[in-house]
Structures are given as C-alpha cells and as structure tokens.
Amino acid sequence: MESFSTSMDLVQFIGKLGDLKDEHYHLILVQSALIELLIAKGLFSRQELEHQIAELDRLMTGSPYPMA
Template sequence: MNSFSTSMDLVEFIGKLGDLKDEHYHMTLAFSAMIELMIDKGLISRQELERKTAELDQLMTTGSTYPMA
C-alpha cells in the first residue's frame, strides 16, 4: 500500500522536504558564522573545537551518554 493517499500529498511532502533543506542550510550557515566569530575573538581555538567535536562524535557513534560533570 502506498503511504501517500494522493499525488497532492506527495507534492506537499516534497515541498516540506525542500523547506527543511533550506532551513537546515541557513541554520548551518549561522552556526558556522558563530563558531568563526568565537575563534576570531579568541574565545575558543580551532584545536579545542576539533577535540570537542571528536569527543562528541565518539560518544554518538558508541551510543554512550554525555558525561555530566
């Protein structure tokens, strides 16, 4: 059985997916700009960011929970 009852439902779904992609792009762009500004202002270093990113990636790929201080 098809999960979309009509062709119009499929068109609406595809439109919503396109909107999500645009929203994701703009959020990623804003996030990247904030990171670059923090690095430029000396609030964090690229090395600190890379270390924390690797740490969080490892936690996510192993299914571990984030340690709370």
C-alpha cells in the first residue's frame, strides 16, 4: 500500500511539473509579445532593452558583497 502512495505522489509531482512548464511557456509568450509591441510602438529600442538586460544580469551575477 505504501508503494502505491509513493507512486501516486510521483505521478502528482510529474503532473504539477508539466503544469508549471505550460504556465512558464505562456508567461514567456506574453512577455515576448509585450516586448515586441513596446518596441514597435517606439517606447524603447531593442538595443536599449539589451543594454538593460545586460546591466541587470551584471548586477544579479556579481558578488553580493562590495569589494573595498
């Protein structure tokens, strides 16, 4: 009986993971569409976006402790 419960837990976990993948795909799709619309409307350029992404990435991957 215990292995059935464990197997069911695994099946439920895999199902939740599948749901998360679908949700992630839809969120990225909406984000991409919004970015393309904002660029098309001239609110910012692709270069400005790339610069901002690089800046945020630099801040996020840098050391959390300032170097003196």
